[in-house]
Structures are given as C-alpha cells and as structure tokens.
Amino acid sequence: MEPSMREPLVRKMSSSYRTFPESAGKRLDKEYLRSLHNKRLYLAVFAAVLGNFSFGFALVYPSPVIPALEAHPSPALRLDQHTASWFGSVFTLGAAAGGLSAMLLNDRLGRKLSIMFSALPSAVGYALMAGAQGFGMLLLGRVLTGYAGGVTSASIPHMPWLLQDPAGIL
Numbered sequence: 001m002e003p004s005m006r007e008p009l010v011r012k013m014s015s016s017y018r019t020f021p022e023s024a025g026k027r028l029d030k031e032y033l034r035s036l037h038n039k040r041l042y043l044a045v046f047a048a049v050l051g052n053f054s055f056g057f058a059l060v061y062p063s064p065v066i067p068a069l070e071a072h073p074s075p076a077l078r079l080d081q082h083t084a085s086w087f088g089s090v091f092t093l094g095a096a097a098g099g100l101s102a103m104l105l106n107d108r109l110g111r112k113l114s115i116m117f118s119a120l121p122s123a124v125g126y127a128l129m130a131g132a133q134g135f136g137m138l139l140l141g142r143v144l145t146g147y148a149g150g151v152t153s154a155s156i157p158h159m160p161w162l163l164q165d166p167a168g169i170l
Contacts, residue, residue: 051115051152054122055095058145061129062088069138076134087138094143098150106155114155122148 066088069079079087098118105114125144132138 048115048156051118051148051156054145055149055152058091058122058125058142058149061142061145062091077132077138079135083135087135087142090139091142091146091149094146094148095150095153096146098147098152099154100150101147102151102154105151111155114151118148118151118155120148121145121151 062084066079066084069077069087070084072078098121102114105117109117121144125141125146125148128137128141128144132141
C-alpha cells in the first residue's frame with residue numbers, strides 16, 4: 001500500500017489556519033456570550049413554543065377522556081361510539097379553520113398578536129370542556145381548542161426567526 005493511502009482524509013488543522021487573530025477571537029467570544037443573556041428573548045420564544053405544547057396536549061386529549069366519558073354516570077355526558085368519534089375528530093375542523101384564518105390574522109394583527117389572540121379560544125375551549133353539562137359543550141370546547149391550535153401552528157414557526165438575536169442561536 002502506498003504511504004499516501006494510509007494518511008487520513010481529514011487532517012488536524014494546523015496552527016497556521018486562523019480566521020481571526022487570537023485577540024480578536026477572544027473579543028468576539030465575549031460579545032457572543034453577552035448576546036446570549038437576553039432573558040426577554042428567551043421568555044418570548046418559550047411563551048410562543050408553549051402554544052405548540054398546548055396544541056399537542058389538545059390533540060391527544062380525547063385519548064384518556066373518551067373511556068372516562070363512556071362510563072360517565074350522567075347520561076348528558078355519556079359517550080357512545082358515534083359521539084366519541086365526533087368528540088375525537090371535531091378538533092381537526094377547528095384546527096383547519098384556525099390555520100386558514102391565521103393567514104388573515106397574521107396580516108392584520110401580526111404574528112405576535114395572533115399568537116396572543118389564540119390564547120383566548122384555547123382558554124375558553126378548555127373551560128367549556130372542564131365545566132361541560134352536555135355533549136354540545138364538549139364539542140364546542142374541542143372546536144375552540146382546535147381553532148387555537150391551528151392559529152398557533154401557523155404562526156409560531158416563524159417567531160424564533162423573527163425574534164432571532166444577533167448571535168443566531170435560536
């Protein structure tokens with residue numbers, strides 16, 4: 001075997017390869033570390049990402065709730081196979097409406113206010129489901145949480161990019 005075949009393809013970088021002088025590199029590192037301490041930026045991105053968490057929670061909500069409602073003592077809240085399928089799937093109708101209306105909301109209100117607005121139908125939907133006295137309240141709560149999930153899923157993916165700090169870590 002030839003000696004050149006034994007050499008690794010990627011060699012260690014030599015000390016002659018420097019993009020910045022040593023002093024400039026340390027200065028840039030300090031500036032970079034200072035830019036990472038923007039707590040308001042992290043709070044804004046974290047709050048926006050909680051919208052996606054809420055969307056995921058609302059999406060899987062029927063999984064543990066349907067068996068409990070199938071055995072519920074109140075006939076107004078007891079689900080059969082037909083009503084259980086509506087309870088599980090009506091969320092997607094709200095999500096589709098929310099995703100489509102997010103285009104208009106983002107243009108009119110902006111992404112930040114659209115995300116803030118989506119908290120209202122989400123909270124009302126969860127409150128309706130928590131205090132439901134009948135099947136209609138359960139369905140309306142699912143539609144509202146689906147609508148909020150549709151708005152957030154259409155608006156939030158752009159937020160970290162819009163709030164991006166100069167260092168570009170988010």
